[in-house]
Amino acid sequence: MKNAIFTVAIIxxxxxxxxxxxxxxxELFASKCAGCHKLExxxxxxxxxxxxxxxxxRMAGYSDGGITGKEAEKIAEYLAKK
Numbered sequence: 761m762k763n764a765i766f767t768v769a770i771i772x773x774x775x776x777x778x779x780x781x782x783x784x785x786x787e788l789f790a791s792k793c794a795g796c797h798k799l800e801x802x803x804x805x806x807x808x809x810x811x812x813x814x815x816x817x818r819m820a821g822y823s824d825g826g827i828t829g830k831e832a833e834k835i836a837e838y839l840a841k842k
Contacts, residue, residue: 785838792827792835793819803842812836 816832
C-alpha cells in the first residue's frame with residue numbers, strides 16, 4: 761500500500777513539474793518573442809521539439825543576451841507541445 765501511494769505521489773509531482781515547465785515556457789514565449797514576432801504566427805506553426813530547439817536557439821543568438829539558452833529550451837518545449 762505504501763509503495764502504491766509513493767508511486768502515485770511520484771507520478772503526480774512529475775505531472776505538476778511538466779505543467780509548470782510548460783507554463784513557464786508559455787510565459788517566456790510571450791515576453792521574450794513578442795518584441796520581434798507576431799505570436800500568432802509561431803503558434804500556427806507545427807514543428808517537433810528538435811525543429812523548435814534549432815529555431816529558438818538561433819533566435820537566442822540574435823537577441824544579444826535577451827534570451828538565455830535555458831529560456832530558449834523552455835520556449836522550444838512549450839511550442840512543441842502546444
